[in-house]
Amino acid sequence: MPKMKTKKSAAKRFKRTANGGFKSGNSFTSHRFHGKTKKQRRQLRGLSMMDKSNVSRYKKMVPAK
Numbered sequence: 001m002p003k004m005k006t007k008k009s010a011a012k013r014f015k016r017t018a019n020g021g022f023k024s025g026n027s028f029t030s031h032r033f034h035g036k037t038k039k040q041r042r043q044l045r046g047l048s049m050m051d052k053s054n055v056s057r058y059k060k061m062v063p064a065k
Contacts, residue, residue, distance in 0.1 A: 010061035022050040
């Protein structure tokens with residue numbers, strides 16, 4: 001059997017946690033911050049955990065990590 005190849009675009013966007021979850025950057029962070037509250041802007045910084053409904057799909061994209 002050939003090896004599973006990692007989708008490089010996914011590997012650059014998502015980080016795998018030790019327990020098998022995924023962290024990713026937040027959406028809505030590129031522009032138009034004047035329409036968002038300070039609380040929203042603060043909470044959009046950094047990475048956040050990915051929803052459980054998407055994890056199985058991303059495990060296939062990043063199999064080796």
